[in-house]
Amino acid sequence: DAGITQSPRYKITETGRQVTLMCHQTWSHSYMFWYRQDLGHGLRLIYYSAAADITDKGEVPDGYVVSRSKTENFPLTLESATRSQTSVYFCASSSSYEQYFGPGTRLTVT
Amino acid sequence: TQLLEQSPQFLSIQEGENLTVYCNSSSVFSSLQWYRQEPGEGPVLLVTVVTGGEVKKLKRLTFQFGDARKDSSLHITAAQTGDTGLYLCAGGHSNYQLIWGAGTKLIIKP
Numbered sequence: 001d002a003g004i005t006q007s008p009r010y011k012i013t014e015t016g017r018q019v020t021l022m023c024h025q026t027w028s029h030s031y032m033f034w035y036r037q038d039l040g041h042g043l044r045l046i047y048y049s050a051a052a053d054i055t056d057k058g059e060v061p062d063g064y065v066v067s068r069s070k071t072e073n074f075p076l077t078l079e080s081a082t083r084s085q086t087s088v089y090f091c092a093s094s095s096s097y098e099q100y101f102g103p104g105t106r107l108t109v110t
Numbered sequence: 111t112q113l114l115e116q117s118p119q120f121l122s123i124q125e126g127e128n129l130t131v132y133c134n135s136s137s138v139f140s141s142l143q144w145y146r147q148e149p150g151e152g153p154v155l156l157v158t159v160v161t162g163g164e165v166k167k168l169k170r171l172t173f174q175f176g177d178a179r180k181d182s183s184l185h186i187t188a189a190q191t192g193d194t195g196l197y198l199c200a201g202g203h204s205n206y207q208l209i210w211g212a213g214t215k216l217i218i219k220p
Contacts, residue, residue, distance in 0.1 A: 031206045042212040043153075043198070050205060058207075090152050097141045097202040101152030 003027075006091050006102035013081050014110055021076045021105045023091030031094045032074040033058075034066065036087040037104075043090070049074055081109045113137070114201055116211035124219050126188055131214045133199035134181045139209070141202040142182045144173055146195045147213075153198055189218045 004025040013019045023032065034046040045058030047066040055066050063085060065077045074093075078085055086109045092099040117132045133142070141160045145153035157166050159175035159182060166173045170193075172185040186193055196215050200208035 033207075043210045045207065048205070048207060056205070092152070094206055097206055097208065098143060098155050098158055099153075099200075099208060100155065104150070104152050 004091060004093055004100055004102040006089075006105050008105060009103065010106050012108045012110060015082060016080050019078045019081055019107070021078075021089055021091075021107070023074045023076070023102060025072055025074075025091075025093040025100075027093060027095070027100070028071055029093035029095045029100075030071070032068065033092040033094075033099065034064070034074070034076045035090045035092065036060065036085075037090060038087050046076065046089075078107075081107075083109050085109050114199055114209050114211040116197075116199055116214050118214060119212065120215045120217075122217040122219065123189060125191055129186050129189060129216070131184045131197055131216070132181070133183070133211050135201060135209075136180065137201070137209075138179050139201035139203075140179075142175055142179075143200045143202075143208070144182070144184055145198040145200065147198060148195045153196075189216075191218045191220050194218050 007022045030051050033048045035043045037043050044060045046064050049055045049068040052068050052071050068074050089105045091102040114135045143158045144156045147153040157173045162177045162179045164175045170187045174183050194217050196213045198213045199211040203209050
């Protein structure tokens, strides 16, 4: 089915471990975004990508790495997870200002 | 720094009542979107307004973009329990990024 998917939906990991969150979209949208959503902070942009092989930092990029080798995929990697990275992560895609979101990944770092 | 302030942050009303949610900024936006987010899901786009003074209706929901394109409102007529959710406004920024409001948590009691 067309749309935007994220995996895993839930993840528990330990401090210091590397974890990768996957995002896949079938619309061929040029732009893709990673957000984290925390109580009291709303949606905060981590990284975004304007096209394959073009990525840029958002508001809160520290501790995260992204890549975009294919238009449809935009994985987010936490190189060494910290408890402060416990959050709900949303991926979104767009071809304009209208963004379409995935269902989210709830990540807990213990 | 562009900011979008939403008010109220929280609203709990009885089914059948009317309500208005506000989204205000000191900055001009090229477009403004409203999203609704339900628990455990990603935000879903409701509407985009682009022209100052524009009014759009989506069933019982009425969206208005301010004449100066700095503010917007969402009015719900005869609220229903299905309207419960987190309502987010977002303004268009460069590179198709969005500036997000912190959200209005709406609870409609039966």
